[in-house]
Amino acid sequence: MSSKILSKDKLDAFLQGLKGARDVFAPAMVEGKVGWAAVEQASDMLTEFSNTEMSPKDFFFPQTECMMRFKNASGDPEGMIMMAEPALARPRALMNIRPCDAKAFQVLDLIFVQDEMTNDLYWRDKRERTACIGLACNDPCPTCFCTSVNCGPHHEAGLDLLLVDLGDKYLVKVLNDKGAELAKDLPAAAAGDEAKAAELKIAAEAKITGGVSMDQVKSREVMELYEAGHWDRVQESCLNCGTCTFCCPTCHCFDIQDEVQGESGRRVRNWDTCMSWLFTMHGTGHNPRGTKKDRVRQRFMHKFKYIPVKRGGEIGCVGCGRCVQLCPVNIDVRRVVNDMNA
Amino acid sequence: MFARRRFAVLKNLLEYAGLEPGRLHFSWISSAEAQKFQQTVTEVTEAVKALGPATRMIKDIRKVA
Amino acid sequence: MDNAAIAKGIREAAKKLLGEGKVDVVIGYAKGTVPMRDYPYFAYTPEEAENLTWSGFCCNNLALYAIRRPGRMAVVAQGCVSRNLVGLVNENQVKRENLYVIGVNSPGMVDRRKVQALFPGQTITEVEEVGDELIVKGVGFAEKVARKKVMRQNCYTCVQRNPVISDELIGGEGPASHGGNLDKVAAPWEKLGSSERWAEFQESFKDCIRCYACRDACPLCYCHVCFVDESQPQWCGKTQDEADVATFHLLRAFHCAGRCTDCGACESACPAGIKMRRLTMKIEKDIRDLYGYQPGMAIGAQPPMTLFKPNDPQDFIK
Ligand code: SF4
Ligand code: SF4
Numbered sequence: 001m002s003s004k005i006l007s008k009d010k011l012d013a014f015l016q017g018l019k020g021a022r023d024v025f026a027p028a029m030v031e032g033k034v035g036w037a038a039v040e041q042a043s044d045m046l047t048e049f050s051n052t053e054m055s056p057k058d059f060f061f062p063q064t065e066c067m068m069r070f071k072n073a074s075g076d077p078e079g080m081i082m083m084a085e086p087a088l089a090r091p092r093a094l095m096n097i098r099p100c101d102a103k104a105f106q107v108l109d110l111i112f113v114q115d116e117m118t119n120d121l122y123w124r125d126k127r128e129r130t131a132c133i134g135l136a137c138n139d140p141c142p143t144c145f146c147t148s149v150n151c152g153p154h155h156e157a158g159l160d161l162l163l164v165d166l167g168d169k170y171l172v173k174v175l176n177d178k179g180a181e182l183a184k185d186l187p188a189a190a191a192g193d194e195a196k197a198a199e200l201k202i203a204a205e206a207k208i209t210g211g212v213s214m215d216q217v218k219s220r221e222v223m224e225l226y227e228a229g230h231w232d233r234v235q236e237s238c239l240n241c242g243t244c245t246f247c248c249p250t251c252h253c254f255d256i257q258d259e260v261q262g263e264s265g266r267r268v269r270n271w272d273t274c275m276s277w278l279f280t281m282h283g284t285g286h287n288p289r290g291t292k293k294d295r296v297r298q299r300f301m302h303k304f305k306y307i308p309v310k311r312g313g314e315i316g317c318v319g320c321g322r323c324v325q326l327c328p329v330n331i332d333v334r335r336v337v338n339d340m341n342a
Numbered sequence: 343m344f345a346r347r348r349f350a351v352l353k354n355l356l357e358y359a360g361l362e363p364g365r366l367h368f369s370w371i372s373s374a375e376a377q378k379f380q381q382t383v384t385e386v387t388e389a390v391k392a393l394g395p396a397t398r399m400i401k402d403i404r405k406v407a
Numbered sequence: 408m409d410n411a412a413i414a415k416g417i418r419e420a421a422k423k424l425l426g427e428g429k430v431d432v433v434i435g436y437a438k439g440t441v442p443m444r445d446y447p448y449f450a451y452t453p454e455e456a457e458n459l460t461w462s463g464f465c466c467n468n469l470a471l472y473a474i475r476r477p478g479r480m481a482v483v484a485q486g487c488v489s490r491n492l493v494g495l496v497n498e499n500q501v502k503r504e505n506l507y508v509i510g511v512n513s514p515g516m517v518d519r520r521k522v523q524a525l526f527p528g529q530t531i532t533e534v535e536e537v538g539d540e541l542i543v544k545g546v547g548f549a550e551k552v553a554r555k556k557v558m559r560q561n562c563y564t565c566v567q568r569n570p571v572i573s574d575e576l577i578g579g580e581g582p583a584s585h586g587g588n589l590d591k592v593a594a595p596w597e598k599l600g601s602s603e604r605w606a607e608f609q610e611s612f613k614d615c616i617r618c619y620a621c622r623d624a625c626p627l628c629y630c631h632v633c634f635v636d637e638s639q640p641q642w643c644g645k646t647q648d649e650a651d652v653a654t655f656h657l658l659r660a661f662h663c664a665g666r667c668t669d670c671g672a673c674e675s676a677c678p679a680g681i682k683m684r685r686l687t688m689k690i691e692k693d694i695r696d697l698y699g700y701q702p703g704m705a706i707g708a709q710p711p712m713t714l715f716k717p718n719d720p721q722d723f724i725k
């Protein structure tokens with residue numbers, strides 16, 4: 001599709017245009033941390049940042065989400081009937097999404113929305129009602145490794161528009177019809193601008209040096225990877241906490257519970273983590289992932305083998321490096337994958 | 343007697359975190375002291391009623407989240 | 408002795424222990440793949456012992472890994488870790504005879520969030536320790552920072568930087584404290600009114616994502632089933648509702664009463680920068696004031712929550 005130009009002094013006007021129909025969120029400085037926040041004007045948005053500490057997956061998959069409500073009264077004809085929660089009141093736009101996080105949306109689309117039976121409306125409705133505007137990375141972090149996992153600093157998957165910072169202006173890559181609508185009032189880009197963006201893309205990709213190799217992981221059988229000796233070392237120091245899964249843009253496990261309070265009841269889903277023993281505990285007392293090793297292995301096998309096998313080669317990691325930075329015991333996913341590949 | 347230490351620490355902690363004062367009561371009552379039990383329960387109930395509904399540490403699933 | 412010399416001493420000691428078959432494993436720290444994150448490392452052979460290190464970035468509490476671990480092990484322990492090992496011996500979770508303590512005086516560990524806060528928005532690629540200073544390097548900058556300025560708060564107020572038990576002390580004893588006064592900072596909300604305390608408490612924990620890294624990094628939290636994971640009955644809701652989050656934090660802190668050594672591993676582990684020591688510090692201050700007890704100082708000492716004295720304070724009981 002075409003490319004447009006957004007001059008930086010017009011950024012606020014563009015934002016106000018978006019705000020006419022949508023609530024707009026973007027990375028911002030929130031109490032000393034780079035996080036996602038609602039923005040009122042362009043000056044609220046960060047433009048020089050590596051990435052937000054937590055991923056934006058919670059815009060579509062909140063950590064706690066009420067799915068439906070019911071009247072907790074079984075004798076009552078109105079009782080125990082599930083009632084839908086109202087959908088998102090106003091459409092949203094997310095600005096300055098890093099390409100890895102947007103790629104993660106696309107990976108999760110494949111998981112939450114597969115076919116008629118596996119069609120998570122909570123995820124899907126929010127995705128449909130949200131415009132995703134990315135910001136390409138010109139200066140990736142030392143912990144980024146997106147280029148080795150089907151992604152990259154200028155990757156376009158999962159986005160409607162991608163902005164590339166050209167100094168005093170952005171090149172706006174229009175990626176689909178939704179994007180075309182958002183950018184319809186912007187002037188077209190000149191060929192020179194597109195060429196400049198293409199150069200920046202190559203330069204950014206070249207800055208990513210700490211990659212992982214996946215060729216052996218791809219070709220090896222599941223059981224060979226599963227039984228490999230290195231898991232004994234990976235699990236030694238692992239705390240089995242939820243840090244890596246909760247900060248990860250592609251981890252998506254949840255737990256559903258019914259909560260009641262007098263006559264009110266609701267069904268609520270919360271993030272859960274494969275690192276927790278409780279996650280797989282059966283009512284019988286049997287736990288198919290009974291050891292720390294089973295659990296830590298699951299996270300990596302799921303991302304780098306099971307998802308690729310089941311989802312046409314897509315990988316359950318986008319190389320954002322968050323878990324590398326946040327794991328309390330420095331279990332570095334790059335090292336783990338390279339060990340799987342060794 | 344063990345509980346006395348634990349309650350001392352717990353009470354201090356809850357008050358330190360700003361739970362409304364006056365909602366936590368402790369009493370020594372032996373199983374033979376029916377009257378003291380009755381009197382204490384009445385006092386506690388009245389004291390808590392006078393405070394009105396709690397506003398902190400309240401989870402209300404009816405509210406839209 | 409500087410950290411590099413101590414690291415060498417640890418490696419020598421570990422090689423000897425493993426070479427002579429005195430222990431099956433040496434649990435120490437190795438250099439991390441990201442700046443300021445040296446990590447728990449298990450050396451089983453003299454060759455693996457070469458990977459051991461020692462620095463101001465050893466923020467995990469290794470006592471954790473000794474809990475109910477079979478076989479003979481050596482653990483690298485600074486003051487707080489040794490105190491937790493003592494606590495675990497006293498609580499029958501570690502057998503003293505299976506444990507070999509490689510003691511070290513702690514230089515005071517670095518709070519990586521404090522360092523990052525000095526370079527907002529900038530990417531730090533390397534942090535080097537040179538005596539009392541850190542050299543912080545990033546893309547296009549290299550600056551000196553005084554260690555004292557970026558030390559973890561708990562290290563600043565620590566009064567026991569030397570190990571309380573050790574089978575071998577690497578680098579000799581050093582200063583016991585850094586000069587901070589724990590009692591002055593332990594309970595800052597005491598001077599506030601109740602609603603302000605509640606506001607502070609809510610504010611302090613509002614970014615918690617309930618990953619439980621604080622609990623999982625803590626050498627006191629070794630319960631087979633933690634109360635937050637109980638499902639029959641479920642004591643604590645699973646949601647992000649402030650009451651659920653508060654329940655977790657208040658009760659976890661309470662379970663640490665009279666046992667917490669203020670090692671700071673919880674805060675260092677937290678991905679959200681939560682200061683949960685605000686609760687545990689207050690409890691430990693009360694325990695000092697009420698029962699004159701400091702956890703982990705002596706083998707055989709009985710934890711204060713498992714004891715009573717006839718004259719224990721009870722003015723709160725009507
Ligand atoms: S890999 Fe790290 S972040 Fe993940 S569960 Fe283990 S200790 Fe926690
Ligand atoms: S596994 Fe780690 S690097 Fe990969 S997407 Fe998740 S948080 Fe990012």
Ligand code: SF4
Pocket residue numbers: 614615616617618619620621622676677678679680681683
């Ligand atoms: S480590 Fe931090 S975010 Fe995780 S549960 Fe503890 S306080 Fe919450």
Ligand code: SF4
Pocket residue numbers: 622627628629630632633634635658659660662663
């Ligand atoms: S919080 Fe309490 S129940 Fe949970 S592990 Fe720690 S001590 Fe055990």
